[in-house]
Amino acid sequence: MTLLHHDITLAGPWVRGDLPGPRSAELLSRQQRRESNARTYPRHLPIAIEEAAGSFVQDMDGNVFIDFLCGAGVLPLGHNPPELVDVVTKQLNRLTHALDLATPAKDAFIEAQLSMLPPGMRDRMKIHFCGPTGANAVDAAIKLCKTATGRGDIVAFQGGFHGSSHAAMAVTGLVEQKAPVSNGMPGVHFFPYSYCTRCPLGLTPDTSATNCVGYLERSLVDANGGIPLPAAVIMELVQGEGGVIPARADFARRVRALTRDLDIPLIVDEVQTGCGRTGTWFAFEQYDIEPDVIVASKGLSGIGTPVAIIMYDARLDVWAPGAHTGTFRGNQLAFAAGAELVRIVRRDDVLDNVWRRAAQISHRLAELEKHPWVREVRGRGLMWGVELADPLDGRPAGKLARTVQANALRRGLILEAGGREDCVVRFLPPLNVRAEVVDTACSILIAALDESSPTPSR
Numbered sequence: 001m002t003l004l005h006h007d008i009t010l011a012g013p014w015v016r017g018d019l020p021g022p023r024s025a026e027l028l029s030r031q032q033r034r035e036s037n038a039r040t041y042p043r044h045l046p047i048a049i050e051e052a053a054g055s056f057v058q059d060m061d062g063n064v065f066i067d068f069l070c071g072a073g074v075l076p077l078g079h080n081p082p083e084l085v086d087v088v089t090k091q092l093n094r095l096t097h098a099l100d101l102a103t104p105a106k107d108a109f110i111e112a113q114l115s116m117l118p119p120g121m122r123d124r125m126k127i128h129f130c131g132p133t134g135a136n137a138v139d140a141a142i143k144l145c146k147t148a149t150g151r152g153d154i155v156a157f158q159g160g161f162h163g164s165s166h167a168a169m170a171v172t173g174l175v176e177q178k179a180p181v182s183n184g185m186p187g188v189h190f191f192p193y194s195y196c197t198r199c200p201l202g203l204t205p206d207t208s209a210t211n212c213v214g215y216l217e218r219s220l221v222d223a224n225g226g227i228p229l230p231a232a233v234i235m236e237l238v239q240g241e242g243g244v245i246p247a248r249a250d251f252a253r254r255v256r257a258l259t260r261d262l263d264i265p266l267i268v269d270e271v272q273t274g275c276g277r278t279g280t281w282f283a284f285e286q287y288d289i290e291p292d293v294i295v296a297s298k299g300l301s302g303i304g305t306p307v308a309i310i311m312y313d314a315r316l317d318v319w320a321p322g323a324h325t326g327t328f329r330g331n332q333l334a335f336a337a338g339a340e341l342v343r344i345v346r347r348d349d350v351l352d353n354v355w356r357r358a359a360q361i362s363h364r365l366a367e368l369e370k371h372p373w374v375r376e377v378r379g380r381g382l383m384w385g386v387e388l389a390d391p392l393d394g395r396p397a398g399k400l401a402r403t404v405q406a407n408a409l410r411r412g413l414i415l416e417a418g419g420r421e422d423c424v425v426r427f428l429p430p431l432n433v434r435a436e437v438v439d440t441a442c443s444i445l446i447a448a449l450d451e452s453s454p455t456p457s458r
């Protein structure tokens with residue numbers, strides 16, 4: 001039975017024997033010998049992937065897994081969606097790379113992206129093609145705002161993740177990653193995010209959102225606050241790598257109001273939340289705010305061919321020709337697939353599936369809220385996280401989350417861990433995932449958590 005056939009006919013994964021199987025183990029050991037110590041995913045997902053289709057991947061030993069990592073949110077229609085494969089194959093024979101020159105594929109892609117903006121934004125936003133990573137687009141957004149304002153400081157939020165380049169890392173909360181690298185980008189100021197479950201100000205959930213944004217408001221207008229008026233505020237509306245933390249609505253709106261009042265460009269990093277992941281094309285639409293700069297990447301092409309953009313208010317467009325160049329800004333395969341992705345999302349009402357599957361996940365995982373090791377189940381659209389904490393002292397249970405991840409893999413489900421000390425087990429399924437696959441994945445997660453939790457269990 002081919003894997004594609006499996007995806008269409010069966011909801012269940014299958015895994016035989018220990019992981020990694022012998023053929024995967026061979027590749028993993030070569031990988032360990034030859035690849036960088038900085039490699040990440042294979043450390044917790046010890047499999048070598050042979051092929052994939054839809055929501056499933058098959059490793060080299062014939063084990064089939066449900067993939068709820070999806071290239072860290074890169075595959076909105078799952079692996080190798082046939083229509084996108086078709087479009088990419090045709091484009092492959094036509095034109096693959098064209099720097100930032102005009103091409104029909106690029107033109108269609110731009111048209112598609114602008115058409116997904118709220119009507120009031122379409123005509124005033126400009127688009128810039130960046131080097132093909134989210135981090136490069138974050139760098140571009142920071143440079144754009146510094147150039148346009150003539151200011152140098154940036155406000156970012158604790159727990160945020162914006163990438164691993166020097167500047168993107170500087171605005172990222174993850175201390176472990178930046179501590180060994182000296183002389184990072186200066187002038188970054190971190191403020192608390194509305195992470196009410198672990199309120200950074202130590203307050204109760206009812207008051208924390210207003211207090212954390214209130215602290216930002218007071219700091220930026222305080223003549224003795226120590227922070228010059230910044231070039232930009234950068235924020236995620238759902239902190240993804242930070243542990244799937246949706247911003248509270250009043251928090252996000254007040255950040256927008258403050259930045260507007262003080263004439264500070266607001267950069268919304270939609271690298272992970274964009275392209276329909278949260279149920280609207282961009283997450284900011286659900287907050288009723290309009291950012292000045294949008295950063296997008298991951299799901300843009302729909303098939304993993306890399307592309308990254310910023311879309312920004314035309315009034316910021318004062319940087320010079322060549323201000324942010326890069327050889328790989330003209331991936332025609334990504335453009336052709338990305339335009340087709342938008343067409344498919346509209347045609348198949350994929351966003352409606354996101355809402356329905358989100359309701360299903362919420363319903364299925366609600367039972368975990370009683371589990372002694374579960375601190376919170378939270379999500380938005382098809383970004384979900386189960387935060388684990390020690391029932392005795394409330395400390396993040398990162399070790400348990402990694403055990404759950406390993407046991408879920410053994411049961412046939414690929415998932416990721418993130419958040420403080422990696423204590424949040426995460427779901428990032430394809431946006432067109434089927435109900436029975438979601439159901440199986442939820443059952444595996446619940447079983448893996450039961451199996452992994454130290455006693456006393458539920």
Ligand SMILES: Cc1ncc(COP(=O)(O)O)c(C=O)c1O
Pocket residue numbers: 072132133134135136138161162163164236240241269270271272273297298
């Ligand atoms: C919100 C956000 N911004 C930026 C990035 C960096 O993107 P990339 O890994 O493509 O550089 C990520 C990656 O996970 C992300 O989640």
